[in-house]
Amino acid sequence: MEYDVVIVGGGPAGLSAAIHLKQCAAAAGTEISVCVLEKGAEIGAHVLSGAVMDPIAIQELFPDWQALGAPLHTPVTQDKLLILSANKAYASPIIPDCFQNHGNYIISLSNVVRWLGQQAEALGVEIYPGFAAAEILYTPAGAVRGVATGNQGVGKDEQPTPHFQPGMELLAKYTLFAEGARGHLGKQLIARYQLDDGRDPQSYAIGIKELWQVDPAQHQPGLVIHTAGWPMDNQTYGGGFLYHLDNHQVAVGLVVGLDYANPYLSPFEEFQRYKTHPALRDTFTNGKRLAYGARAITAGGLLSLPKTIFPGGALIGCDAGFLNAARIKGSHAAIKTGMLAAQACFEALQTGRAYDELQAYPDAFEKSWLHAELHKARNFKQWFKKGLYVGMAMTGIEQWLLKGKHPWTIHRHIADHACLKPAAACSPINYPKPDGKLTFDRLSSVFISNTNHEENQPAHLTLRDPAVPVALNLAKFAGPEQRYCPAGVYEYVKQENGDDRLQINAQNCVHCKTCDIKDPGQNIVWVTPEGGGGPNYSGM
Structure with a gap:
């Protein structure tokens, strides 16, 4: 199937690019064929974010977004920044600009993306949910010419089943990659074209989230609370949030x-413990947990941003890493970069070009408000690598006192997977057992994420060398994949002869990509499963 533009990923970046291409074509009185591939069972199924949205980009995409019914219903009415110790909370008297949300909205990003999908289809964009782009296709000269979807109906033995359907080739003059953080194909493109040469190593975080129905007495629509400190120690980067939506x-x-160091740390258990803080737990009294999810976040910022273009295409949104970690916001950046890449694509197609580099895209980014915003926050993650209090102090100086006009730039040099210390150098962490009311285990959490994979398919969590987990991860790091995975995918089991074996429960995977990032030997490789599998987030 041939198109002018193929877009991989139906999130905010991919859909905004598709929409803006159609808008540009309509304004010029011409036609452009655009296709969006989405590996989730439906648009929005794999989209997870906090989320507080800055409407600056959606306003540019749809100036009449309110009249069109965009699901931005809850304006922020109050900001709080709490510094937590184990038993107390201290309200910061100064809230840096990056934590001020006047004019922003508390949203469900999965719902916003579903709405964007409706707008895209109304404009004539072809959207194919349930189809995972599994392979990049190249011209003989080495330019990207499209993607191929994975075969469906292949058994665990790699042989076709009676339900076999071969994958499709989708060819385009330009292909945009909008897979989100640690995109499977984006990672390959960065390596093939050496797009990260001269950049700081990309930095990531894992975000774990629950959606609760709470007692009306505990609800303050529009309230945004951000926290720093406990349960993290002062050397571990992290923070929490409570966002009061409508209903x-x-x-x-x-x-x-x-980039945490202690292999015994479990982000999932830290999150469950977080909810028990005296300043937070009353919010959930008489409440009910509705949904759960987890997703990696690209947090390196401007200094870790790879070159975003290559012959035949571009990286947009979190596939490149445009999230502003200081503001904990990426959806506005995803929409903006989708629009910038779409404009560059449209101009190239109008002049008859194909398969070249869309230089107009990074040029426009460097002149945009988004570049100015990310430049202001360029040192955020680097300061927090020096500890909580140094990070808070310097963020306050740079963001509040100097308003982002600081003349210095700080660089990072170590990738996240290289930050783990040997287990022998660290203390185990004893986490309390879940009570089933406020705190929960992994499997009950995965259940309410609506995660499902066709059981008889090849595992999409692969090992470069099957000997490495026991020989390195277990022997040196006490098997950290058992703890950093938020879905119970990895566990070490004893065999009859007493040897250990890593068991991979791939059907539990929520596609967060944490294992692909944090595995100390970079031995675990996340590949695309059969399309339509994974979580199905609603309201997240």
């Missing part, structure tokens, strides 16, 4: 930097 719902979550 007596509260989103609660914890973000943990994947």
Whole structure:
């Protein structure tokens, strides 16, 4: 199937690119064929974010977004920044600009993305949910010419089943990659074209979130609470949030930097413990947990941003890493970069070009408000690598006192997977057992994420060398994949001869990509499963 533009990923970046291409074509009185591939069972199924949205980009995409019914219903009415110790909370008297949300909205990003999908289809965009782009296709000269979807109906033995359907080739003059953080194909493109040469190593975090229905007495629509400190120690990057949406719902979550050092740390258990803090737990009294999810976050910022273009295409949104970690916001950046890449695509197609580099895209980014915003926050993650209090102090100086006009730039040099210390150098962490009311285990959490994979398919969590987990991860790091995975995918089991074996429960995977990032030997490789599998988030 041939198109002018193929877009991989039906999130905010991919859909905004598709929409803006059609808008540009309509304004010029011409036609452009656009296809969006989405590996989730439906648009929005794999989209997870906090989320507080800055409407600056959606306003550019749809100036009449309110009249069109965009699901931005809850304006922020109050900001709080709490510094937590184990038993107390201290309200910061100064809230840096990056934590001020006047004019922003508390949203469900999965619902916003579903709405964007409706707008895209109304404009004539072809959307194919349930089809995972599994392979990049190249011209003889080495330019990207499209993608191929994975075969469906292949058994665990790699042989076709009676339900076999071969994958499709989708060819395009330009292909945009919008897979989100640690995109499977984006990672390959960065390596093939050496797009990250000269950049700081990309940095990631894992965000774990629950959606609760709370007692109306505990609900304050529009309230945004961000926290720093406990349960993280002062050397571990992380922070929590409570966002009060409409309909007596509260989103609660914890973000943990994947550059943490102690292999015994479990982000999932830290999040469950987080909810028990005296300043937070009353929010959930008489409440009910509705949904659960987890997703990696690209947090390196401007200094870790790879080159975004290559012959035949571009990286947009979190596939490149445009999230502003200081603001804990990426959806506005995803929409903006989708629009910038779409504009560059449209101009190239109008002049008859194909398969070249869309230089107009990074040029436009460097002149945009998004570049100015990310430049202001360029040192955020680097300061927090020096500890909580140094990070808070310097963020306050740079963001509040100097308003982002600081003349210095700080660089990072170590990738997240290289930050783990040997287990022998660290203390185990004893986490309390879940009570089933406020705190929960992994499997009951995965259940309410609506995660499902066709059981008889090849595992999409692969090992470069099957000997490495026991020989390195278990022997040196006490098997950290058992703890950093938020879905219970990895466990070490004893065989009859007494040897250990890593068991991979791939059907539990929520596609967060944490294992692909944090595995100390970079031995675990996440590949695309059969399309339509994974979580199905609603209201997240």
